[in-house]
Amino acid sequence: MLEDVARGDRAAFERLYEVVAPRVFGLVLRVLRDRAQSEEVAQEVLVEVWRNAARFQPGRGSGLAWVLTIAHRRAIDRVRSAQASMDREERAARMDVHRPFDEVAESVEARLERERLRRCLQGLTALQRESVTIAYYGGYSYREVAELVKVPLATVKTRMRDGLIRLRDCLGVER
Template sequence: MREPVWIGGPARRGPDLEELLGRVARGDQGAFGPVYDALAGPVLGLVRSVLRDPAQSEEVAQEVLVEVWRTAARFRPERGSATNWVLTLAHRRAVDRVRSAQAAADREHRAALLDHTPAFDEVTEQVENRLEREQVRRCLRTLTELQRQSVTLAYYKGLTYREVAGLLTVPLGTVKTRLRDGLIRLRDCLGVSV
């Protein structure tokens, strides 16, 4: 087997990522190019696996690489490789983007629910109506059976006095008297002034 022939001389080993990051941390702009070239693909791949959206993935990958440029001094080789450090930054940034998108969707959902919530005046009116109905029911229970039946048939069912008298099989005059007495008791119970 033949030895490989290197065109242009023997192969030189370039600086590793840890060394390049150290140079970037000291402000060497030229050292960032090889760092970018080595890590842009893996960073984009990791971010895309989290986000799934190509446009957002490219944006987040770019943010991560800018962060690497700005925070290269924070890299500690004793804690792990440069690649792992950068990929950890990328994963965190991608997860933050997912959480941010979810929080925005939750806010929009809550805002949509608020749009469907009845206005304060509608709610107040519903509560007041319910309370008034309860008070009327309570006051109706204070009437005699004939008064309650007469008022209910005449005012809630819309029957005439004559129809009420026919249904209850009592004279028309009795129905009129019971209705008048019942309405007076209701007025007093409800606290309505004349």
């Protein structure tokens, strides 16, 4: 039949198909263990048989053995391809888990922000810087800052307001 198929005989291919298709599918299913993939691979095998029937050499074995060898190779190729795909996905997933460059970037960004804030604090008057630093870094209220620096509450509020406005402008914070 394969010699007739090699000459393009569609009727011969239909007969061959009826004989070998169930065995091809069974072999592929035993290798892949997935019905949908097995159907796909079996179809690919039978298309390959149709296209390459002229390559069959009767002196090297039976036609059925040749077809089943093609089926087995295709099934193994599919398993290897699926395994390689899973391996690639696993490697990609492992690479995504630890992203040290992101941590480095965040660290650098935080350091640059601190340096910018220090530079902006240096742009304040000494009295403004003292009031802002005590309040924000010390965690004190306006009243407590006024007591610590021994000035009226209204003076501390004015210094803080003016200092915060200058910091906002220096840092480029939008209103």
